[in-house]
Amino acid sequence: MDDLLSEFLTETNEGLAVLDVELVKLEQNPNDAELLSSIFRLMHTIKGTCGFLGLPRLESVAHAGENILGKFRSNELVVTPEGVSLILECLDQIRALLVALEQTESEPEGADTDLIKRLNAAADGGAAPAAEPDMAPVDAVDAMFAEAAEPVAEDEAAPVEIAAAEEADAPKPEAKKPEPKKAAAPAEAAAKGEESSVAHQSIRVNVELLENLMTMVSELVLTRNQLLQILRGQKDSEFAAPLQRLNHVVSELQEGVMKTRMQPIGNAWAKLPRIIRDLSIELDKKIDLVMKGAETELDRQVLELIKDPLTHMVRNSADHGLENPEERVAAGKPEVGKVTLQAFHEGGHIIIQIADDGRGLSASKIKKKVIENGLATEAELESMTEQQIQRFIFKAGFSTAAAVTSVSGRGVGMDVVRTNIEKIGGTIELNSVEGKGTSLTIKIPLTLAIVSALIVACGGERFAIPQISVLELVRASSNSENSIERINGTPVLRLRNRLLPLVSLRTLMHLNEADKPADIKKAAAAADTPDAEGEAGTEVKVAAPPKETFGKSADDQFIVVSQVGSYTFGLIVDRVFDTEEIVVKPVARILRDIQMFSGNTILGDGSVVMILDPNGIAAATGEVELAADADDVATERHATRGGEHVSMLVFRAVEAAPKAVPLALVARLEEIDLTKVETSDGQYVVQYRGQLMPLVQMEGAEKLKDTGRQPVLVFADRDRAMGLVVDEIVDIVEDRVKVELNSKRTGYVGSAVIGGRATDIVDVGHYLTRALHDWFGGESTESFESANGSRVLLIDDSPFFRNLLSPLLSVAGYDVTAVESAQSALQLCEAGQDFDVIISDIEMPGMNGFELAEAIKNSTRWSNVPMVALSSFATQKDFARGRAVGFLDYVAKSDRETLLNTLHDTLSDVRGAA
């Protein structure tokens, strides 16, 4: 059975069971608002999931039930036993449909008009009319019996009888009981039997149970460690063998229990593509769902808790966020709306982003709604920022959708989302620009995530550093080549011809110099004696060479090289122990202000250690360096204008002189079997990945041999590929390449010195054009529809890149004009030329890219032309600056794929506007 379906069945059956209990409770406490909300949400979820799975019959029944509950919730209707019975009846019907669904994997035929009619009547305020005995659920029960309970159905009349009796049961308990019960029991059994087949494939275990297991396993590990310790003191113990086995079993057990808790987030996303697909049909929108980082692992508990919120949010994005295709086109956007879902780890948190490029949140609409719903007064709203106003969507009972659709709306979504996320200590951020789109960022702490950590000691304390941020370990001692040097007291380390800024953990943590590593236990015991040395004293001491401590080990220091973003720094510690798998536990609430720690953990020996947060350390110490670093890079960049830093693929073909192409342009390296090469229309082709790929040889090459194997550089663009046949692939060299232009030879851009040898740089564009234009000829229009004929202005002072990019873009279907400076670009503007998109380099002599962007934005003619920044080196700062002056995107020069994608996206916008 379809995973989705079986999960749905399990989930819905559980939901129904809860609903049964809660509804009965509600009958007894009709005024319990919380209970009512919970019931409503459960019903909403059931309805929602039915909708996504394309189960219209179930959905309509659930929708009708939800309607009444909605009225209950808004106090339009009073909770009465009759009302509750009617809803229970609705649940029974859902259940019956589910049974049939499980057997046939599709909904039974028929409709539940009578039940829905009665539910709607009740929702409209009328009393529930008495059930007409032989109407509503007959067909469902019928179907159920027909499918499964053949032996049970003694005669045709029985099911009808049951249905009627069951219906009458709740309002009129005196209805004749014995007969329906008798008949209903086997039916139930049949239903149960079926249920179990699905339910038993997986077991739902209370997370608390897993938690307890985890704790117990930890205890077990500790005990084992103690035993092993004792064993080490004894020779030839008879316990040795069994203990060894115990050791293994415990390790495996620990691993297993830990694993039970971790799951890739993709599991929670599995349903989404289908949901989006169905939504797009139902809402008549074109939606593209992009999912990134599905492999990011997170705690099962966390996963469970964010699953529904995520679904809600994606649904909201698609339903409320994205506009109709017509609206989108009118707003100058591509017809297809995009919902992007992204997950990644960042600084001890899991970040999940849901972004759409839809209409964004309208502050004015929210305001109106807020006032309507009495959530705030106009005066209060006046003093709020737009962000604060937007955050009202997280309030209970708030929904911006003008009309309640069956997809979402009713205001359950966002407040549930927020509650669920805050329940697990997460935060949710909202960023919305009206007309541009909305992005929601969820930040969830690693609560129980398991990480591999390096255990280090400093100043008598042990700390854990997440392995993921550790690049390498360097042992520094005064007499080795790695020694710590000081600039005006600031420690630095020469590491492979780079100066690595160092941070002393001791100084940072205000740890006491006096405690030697050996005294860990003692130091811990004496922890509460106040640090008499004082902080200033410690710092001074650290600055002095650590000569006063004696012994060889004291002279050595270890440097943990860590990386945060683009900032690399070294952390000086006294000792480095092992790496250990640790379970991250959040620090106590009262310690959350200390940004140096991302959590704490209990090590194998039972002691508690703090987990260092490299992000926090970098932020606390590195800000100055970070800025300085960026400046350095900038100056470095200026200094090396003459040559761009690129990876080149060096190969041999035709003649002995090495040839090279920028590696970024090469999609794959393949070796083809020459016997598979065919000729078509005078061109070599080979079947490659289910398609015919044209093969091109270098100018002046001889005909291909018939047998043997030959290396091929594959250049690919979207679904088209072309192979350049070479003789031998020599090397990949990363170097500053200064290209001497030489346009006389066809097929070459020029030559450069690579790896100490004069190397010809091949003009890939030439071959691409040759292969692909010949190959695709006239049919090409469709495959690069968006690019077709779009006019691109490329501004780059480097002739090398101009020559590389222009043919590339031409081949992709763009009409490229390349100029070498900002001034020439502006001249073109004055000359009255028009372009659909501008791609500009940033670092240029004279007017740079930022200034050009400003000039263009201020000009009248080109102010609406989208601009994309191009740079060989992009820092976060550049990126922000680029955005500020009007660049839509920032693409690294070597990143061909992204450049083409970006252009594609940008131009889709343009096309939409036209």
Add this chain to the structure above:
Amino acid sequence: MTKKMNENPTAKNTAAADDETQDFVTFTIAGQLFGIPVLLVQDVLSSYQITRIPLAPPEITGSLNLRGRVVTAIDVRIRLGLEPRDEGAESMSIVAETEGELYSLMVDSVGEVLPLSTSNHDRNPPTLDAKLRAFSDGIYRLDDGLLVVLDVKRLLDYGHKSAA
């Protein structure tokens, strides 16, 4: 169409407090008798291995492992703004749970479990030391002295309510 439902829960809480007894664990700090509700108390410890937490406020003495859970240790003396304990003086710790987290409260000595009648409960005298008043949940009149009820939640509130 009734709007009553919201008023119910709050009404209940205040009403049910008349003349019932509640059990308290008593302890002393600097000669003063204190108490906290016994239901909050998880354990009483006399000695344990503790890990210092650098950069933490001075009253946070460190963290420890209690049956696989991380407990944050706080010296109540310092939190209350009293003189630090003499060096080598004995101390005991009461482990209390609040909002899902465990805290170990270091005190001078732990006494007994006392059932106290709410009829003996008094509000904080307004003249009480401001710091003590902030952390106290009223006073019980005992035959042989006064017992200050320590409000663990407030004691541990470092202004992070919003984050909680």
